[in-house]
Amino acid sequence: MTSDSTPRRTNPVGGALDLRAALIERIGGYMSAHAIGVAAELGLADLIGSGSRTSEELASDTQAHEPSLRRLLRLLVSDGIMTEPRPGQFTLTEIGSQLRADSPGSLQNFARMFTDPLFLTSWQGLRHTVTSGERAFDHAYGSGVYAYLAGHPETSALFNEAMSEESRHSAAQLAAEFDFPDSGTLIDLGGGDGTLLTAILRSRPGLRGVVFDSASGVAEAPATLRKAGLADxxxxxxxxxxxxVPGGGDLYLIKSVFQDWGxxxxxxxxxxxxxxMPESATLLIVGSVLPETADTSTPVMFLTDANMMVTTGGRERTESEFRAMLEETGFTVRSVGDRDAGPLSVIQAVPAVAS
Ligand SMILES: C[S@@+](CC[C@H](N)C(=O)[O-])C[C@H]1O[C@@H](n2cnc3c(N)ncnc32)[C@H](O)[C@@H]1O
Incomplete structure (x- = not known):
């Protein structure tokens, strides 16, 4: 097996055994997720880097119980996150390399966040959500996600880091899909720690920006902007x-926000x-646009949709649902990005002119 090979997901024997294995793997999905979360917590990918490490070395670096750590590593191998070229020695696959903090598309904090007890406990309430329509998160924690985060700065910082990892990665796709102007003011609503705006402003030296978010949401934004030399x-x-929301902008960007809300x-x-927003401004909604009927091509969107159902009470939407919502609230849709261009689409809308 090379480090880049696609993991084998089902038993090669074929027939009924294959089908049983395929379902058992899916039933055990939460075990795999948990294993990835623990690997991220222990920083295993950073320790392995682009080389290889033995389970003894990794156990010594993380103060872990070697026989148990080795079994965790072997589970990760079976899931395509690592390989075991020699017994007890481990390297990262291309997929697993994304757990490194220095990987350009790092998902280290994302893995930690989504396997945090906060989310795992919410998912234990899936049945409650499905039978009652209520958010399992609120049922378990007694408040909504964002109210909870506002009172828990450490978890809020992890959440903001997980979001900014995603935004760092999607900034490039967004810049390729939308030609941002080099003048005027871009306001990022729910802009979190400013990662996305930083990437856009860096590529447009004449553009000014405003990061707008709740007090806990923007807590890390001044540091992000200072570090990028963009504070002015x-x-x-x-x-x-x-x-x-702030007035006077030319462009209003709102990324991965509507999925949080009903x-x-x-x-x-x-x-x-x-x-x-001024009548002349443009609204850019950035996020997933669900296909009208479900299929297997975009599992991440359906995972996010279900995660929102359980945690925030929000949902992903189809193009027709976005269009209806925008038209009802006084906007005219100018364009909806190609769903095939990537996981994120850009919807452009402008204030509707009263006739
Ligand atoms: C899923 S995150 C997306 C963050 C960022 N746009 C991104 O794509 O990485 C949603 C954001 O909405 C912010 N938010 C939630 N409620 C808010 C409110 N009432 N007013 C302003 N921002 C809010 C959160 O703090 C969070 O940063």
């Missing part, structure tokens, strides 16, 4: 997009945007 071109504003709340956010 970008403001940070804390606020609540149900109440108001239809009523999403319409409320859009109405706030409509009320505060």
């Amino acid at each position: 071109r970008c403001e940070v504003q804390a606020g609540d997009f149900f109440e108001s 239809d009523d709340e999403s319409r409320a956010i859009l109405r706030t945007c409509r009320a505060h």
Whole structure:
């Protein structure tokens, strides 16, 4: 097996055994997820890097119980995250390399966040959600996700890091799909720690920016902008997009936000945007656009959709659902990006002109 080979997912024998193995693997999906989360927590990918390490070395570096760690590593091998070229020696596959903190598309914090007890406990309440329609997260924790994060700075910092990992990666796709202007003001609503705006402003020296998010959401934004040397071109504003958003922008970007909210709340956010943005401004919604019927081509979107159902009460949407929501809240849709171009689509809308 080379380090890049696609993991074998099912028993090669064929027939009924194959089908049973295929389902058992899926039933055990939470075990695999947990194994990846522990690998991320222990920093195993950083320790292995581009070389190879033995389970003894890794156990000594992480103060782990070697026989148990070795079994964890072998599970990760069976899942295509690592290889075991010689007994007890481990290297990363291309997929597993994304758990390294220095990987350009690192998912280390993403893996930690989504296997954190916060999410695992919520998912244990899936049945509650499916039978009652209520958010399992609120049922378990007594408040919504963002209210919880506001009171738990450490988890909030991990959440913001996980989001910014995703944004760092998608910034390139976004820059390729949308030709940002080199002047005016771009306002990133729910912009978190400013990672996405930083990437855009770096490529557009004449553009100014505003990162807008809740107080806990923007907590790390000033440091991100300072580090990028952009503090003089970008403001940070804390606020609540149900109440108001900054006025005077030319472009309003809102990425991976509507998935967090149900239809009523999403319409409320859009109405706030409509009320505060100039008539000449453009709204750019960036996120997943679900296919009209489910298929196996985009499992990540359906995972996110179900995760939102359980945790935030939000949902992913189809193009027709986005169009209806925008039209109801006073926008005209200019374009919807090609769903095949990547996991994120850009929807451009402008304030509708009253006729
Ligand atoms: C899923 S994250 C997306 C972050 C960022 N746009 C990205 O794509 O990485 C949603 C963001 O919405 C922010 N948010 C939640 N409720 C908010 C509110 N009432 N007002 C402003 N921002 C809010 C969160 O703090 C969080 O940063």
